[in-house]
Amino acid sequence: MKLRFQITKEKEIRFISHLEYVRTIGRAIRRAKLPAAYSQGFNPHMKYSLASALGVGVVSYAEFVELELTEPVHPLEAAEALQKALPRGIRVLAVDAVDNSAPALMSVAGGAEYRVTLPWTGDIAPAVEAFNRAEAVFFEKQAPKAKEKVRRIDVKFYISELSAVQREKETELHFHCRITRDGSMKAVDLLNTLNEQYGLQLPVEKADIERMDLYRVDEMGNKWPMLDTLFEQG
Amino acid sequence: MNKELAINMLAAVKKPARYTGGEFGSIFKEEAEVRIALAFPDVYEVGMSYLGFKILYHLVNKMEGIAAERAYAPWIDMEQLMRERNIVLTTLETKKALCECDLVGFTLQYELSYTNILNMLDLGGVSVLAAERGDEEPFVVVGGPCVFNPEPLADVIDFAILGEGEEALPEVLTCYRNWKREGKPGGRQEFLHRAVRIPGVYVPSFYDVTYNEDFTIKAVTPNTPDAPATVTKRVVADLNNVDFPTAPVVPFGEIVHDRIMLEMFRGCSRGCRFCHAGMVYRPVRERRPEVLRELAHKQVDNTGYEEISLVSLSTADYSCLGPFLDTMIADFKDRKVSVSLPSLRIDAFSVDVAKKVQAVRKSGLTFAPEAGSQRMRDVINKGVTEEDLLHAVSAAFANGWKKVKLYFMIGLPGETDEDVLAIARLAKKVQWKFKEITGKGGCQVTISASSFVPKPYTAFQWAPQDTLEEIRRKQGLLIEATRVKNITFQYHDGKTSIMEGVFARGDRRLGKALYLAWQRGQRFDGWADVFDFERWQQVLQDCGLDPDFYNHRVRGDQEVFPWEHLQPAVNRAFLASEYKKAKQGLLTADCRQGHCNGCGVCQRLGVPVMDWSGRAYDASKEKGFVSLAEKMADGDNQGYSAATQRPGLPKEGGEAE
Known part of the structure; x- marks a missing residue:
């Protein structure tokens, strides 16, 4: 079973690099004690990935992380545990459970919505x-x-x-x-x-760029959310 | 006051995450009665790796109404943008400018970070010179290993805390809070007069320094009755009774030591004669294995780190290391947390340990023989023979390692060219050993040789340091001697060692040079790409100071040193005798082997060596055990004899009771 989370990268941490963001999520998953799957071998790696690399400095409300598990967990409970283990500036917005065989999340993304504020x-x-x-x-x-x-x-x-x-x-x-x-x-x-x-x-260098959403697009041009289950921190 | 680091500033600098804070585990206390900035005079990645500040951050933030926040030196790119836009240096948590804090605490880890202290104060809106600081400005306090000679910074700092901060810093902060609550009566001076009564607190302005005609020290005398003639360092008697961080800040980016740092013990009793840490952190006090185990579990839970480093000055000397390692590895195997050691001892036991912790990755092993010839190793009291080293590398090669890194120093007192060349010979012998054991060639040996800098409170505090020409000549000898296949020789330019030497054994007269060097743009002197030796030389000359006076002069037996009123509690007579023995090539055994060498630390501090050997890591065997600390609490302080006595249990393998 794989879990997919929609998470944010907000103003406080917009300047951490993609690699730093990935490491931060990995450590949060460990702190949350989710039953993550690891690769085999002498140097095992946690099986998780982020859907896309966001530019440094860009705020996003639509980042996606996919995590392979060794045993099933309740998605909402997992989302809650993860939320507690994340630093300021990263929130969990939605969560879904999918089969291990599900296609890569990014391959289904059809569009993104942006807001850019300039002085x-x-x-x-x-x-x-x-x-x-x-x-x-x-x-x-x-x-x-x-x-x-x-x-x-x-x-x-x-x-x-x-x-x-x-x-x-x-x-x-x-x-x-x-x-x-x-x-x-x-x-x-x-x-x-x-x-x-x-x-x-x-003034391009002063642009405050925010990715507001990422979504699927069907043949008719209709927009659909990437994940179905919204998560609201309880 | 402009504090905002705008988007285009952060987008323009290297590693912007250095400046934005908000890491998991950082503590935000918006409302606090007293706020101290723990300011590290180097970049974020270096400062965040410093265990001392992790401890104090955790400890101070547990105090109600008192906040500790972090500040680091902005790298040159960011400093330039900040100065162009008049932006003040703030803490990472609640973004308080340094001048808005009640105290700014710097750690003195390295002499070449001193210019950064001046620069950070200036960027933080704090007057750089203590004498110019107004009543509303923070107090500038320093600690750390170089605090045993902070004299070059005497004009900059308000006070220093000598030794370990776990008990002393809360006492200082409480004293400050009381003074603040009373409405700061008597201004800055009164607070300093109150603080100086706390043991371990040193206020430089309370002492007058007089010089002889040759500029050696005549005397350092208190100018107020409150100040003691000598200030002795603080130590924590029993590390098991003080707080250790359980949820340290987890950085976003990679820092220098990006892992859990579990402090096994403090102090080292091996007595290497060049080693500053080995003298100023005495006595050895171990944490109990069960305390360490609990701390490790909490840290893994709270940080998500994948590696635990068992840190100390010499972790292989931890008395219960074998069984403790087994416990740790078993505890964390399923959680995919590895265990590592920062350094190895030169023996087969250490290779065994390395085998356990490294499991499979046979990347390379590092040993530190420190000197190439037996004669020099005896001079420095390393207590290691060539046979020990070859034995250790044999064990390593037999277990599959193919690469060895060897650490040495050049420029040690009394060193000859023969001693220098012995370094290359030793490396070759290691290669031959590989051939002998594996029947194959191709063993990679890396030699790293640093230039020795004599430090205060070591046996070599009297010794002249090699000149730059001499360092370069010796490096040249080694470059020639290591033009061999598969041997790599690493070294640094000797210029930084010269300036490190000047400040290590410097006096108050250096204060004006430090100030002038900073004004002329010196900072990050420890970074070779930024360090400007020629500018430093000019500064010293303009201040009428001669670097040779500090580095190359032979100091007399009777010479009074600038740091003698600041005491890590090591007897001068002991150091003098060690220097004499060094010249004769005589060894001094580790006092943990049972014989007190009379360094004076245990007796003067009333704190014994604490060693848990003989106690298996098994709660059932702990019954009836009385630790030395408990004995002392019962009034059973036998001073001298207690200090050298083990906790009264049979040695490893024996049964407790």
Whole structure:
């Protein structure tokens, strides 16, 4: 039996790296004394994994951890034990039990919802309107390792629509980003695209990026939650 | 006061998790009557690995109304951003600026972290010089091993606590709370006058230092009747009676010692003549196996760590190590928690221990012969022969190990080129042994040779340190002699050892150099990539100070040292006799073998050696056992004889009663 948890990575700990986050979850599982399965061999490893690697600095309300167990436990009880063993900034939001043979969680993810808050007060409306109207908006992304390699992506394939709310001191963007089997795009690259294509000067390095949700998408385009059982700490 | 580390700052620095806190097990006391920052003068990963602060954090936070919080030195990238934006250094818990705390406590682990202390105070909004601190500013207190000569920091610190903090720090905090409740009568001075009555507390400003014409010390004399002529360190008589952390903070990222640290005992009685820790942490006091076992279980439950390190100055010397290890391994096997030892003794028993704890991964074993020739090993009283080492590596090779790392020092007093070259020869003999045992070649031997720095309160406190040229020449000899297949030679540039030496045996005159060096940008001197030797040399010159005076001078028998009013309770006569014996190559046996060598610690502190040998790790055999501490509590303090007496039980294998 495998347990799947939807957990958060909130403001307090947004700057811990993915590896640090993974280690933290592993130790929390040990503290929670869940009957975790271990690999065989002389250097046994706990059989748990995280669905996706989140960028350092990004807040998320939709991280997923999958844990293989040696004996069945009640999912809600497991969620409660895990919650007690987690540091501030990580909460358990949902839990499900699945068969060991269930497909990898990430392979079923179809999209993510983002909120980006920027300390910027210029007029964003024309750029949002132009972006939403455009057929295609291209962004050239340098591959991180090979400098000469440039990947040209159509942002509109991933993000079809943007909306913005502007307040006295800040601008808030909302959008959904498609996830395919071949990958997705980063929220920060949308900001870079807006700056490049529409001459904005959004302070990208100060962007407060939050992944609000991750969901499945069926053939009809309907969105479904990744896990069925909501967990509320009792 | 701006405290916020903005998103773009954290995104721009290396390892941002160093600065954000919130780790599992951290303790937040928003409301506290007294708040102390436990400030470690190095980066987070180093500071978080320090057991002393884990203990004090746990202990102080148990006190009602008193909060202990952590602070670390920001790395250079973060400091630059903080200074550009005028951001103050805060604690990780409730984000109090250091200047908003009641006390700021630094640990003196290493002489080359002193500039970081000045820098952290400055970043934390605290006046760097004690004399300039106002009534509303915190008190700056220091502890740790280098506290037995804090004189170079005399201008910076308000006071120091000598020795172990478990009892002394709560006494100081209680004293502070009372003074604060009374409305801080008499200002800073009055608190210091109250604190100095607590045994172990040293207030540098209460002492005047006079110098001879050659700048050696004439006298250090109290300038107030409250201050004792000498301050003696504090020790905990029975470690089984003091709190040890059961739920330490678990960091997000990897720290230097990323595991449970179970402190087996304090002190070491082996008496290596170069070893500062071996002198200042005496006497040996062991924790009882059943206490350790309980602590281990609680820590595993509360941290989720996968490894327990059994720490002490020499864990293989723990009297019940064999049976205790078996218990630990059995207890934690199913929970996938491994047990490790930080160091091994050079004997077959240790290889046996390594076999038990390492189970399968035969990565490599590390031994510390410390010196290459028998003559030098006798000089330093290492008490280990070449035969012992070859015996130990034979056992290791027979059990499947293929790699050996050997630790040495160069620059030990009286060392000749022959002694230096003996290091390379020993490494080759280890390789031959491998061939002899396994019939194969290819044994990897790594030699690590550090440059010896004489420390106060060791037999070598009188000895001159090698010059930089001499260190480099000797390193050159070894580089040549180790141009052999499968031998790797590791060493550090001698420059840092020179500055370490200056501060280790330094005096108050160094205070202005420290201040000037910090002003000119020195920090993280222990980090080779940041350390700037030329700048330090210029600073010393500008202050009219000569590093050779501290390092290369032969100190006379009668010379008064700058640290003599601060006592770890080791007799000067004992150290002098050890230095004399060193020159003659005579050994001094471990006092736990039954013969007191007269170092003076047990008698002067009234605390005996505590050793649990003979007691099998089995509750049924504990009946009728009376520990020395209990004897003492009953008024049966026999001082000298009690100090050297074992708890009165037969040796290993014997039956208790």
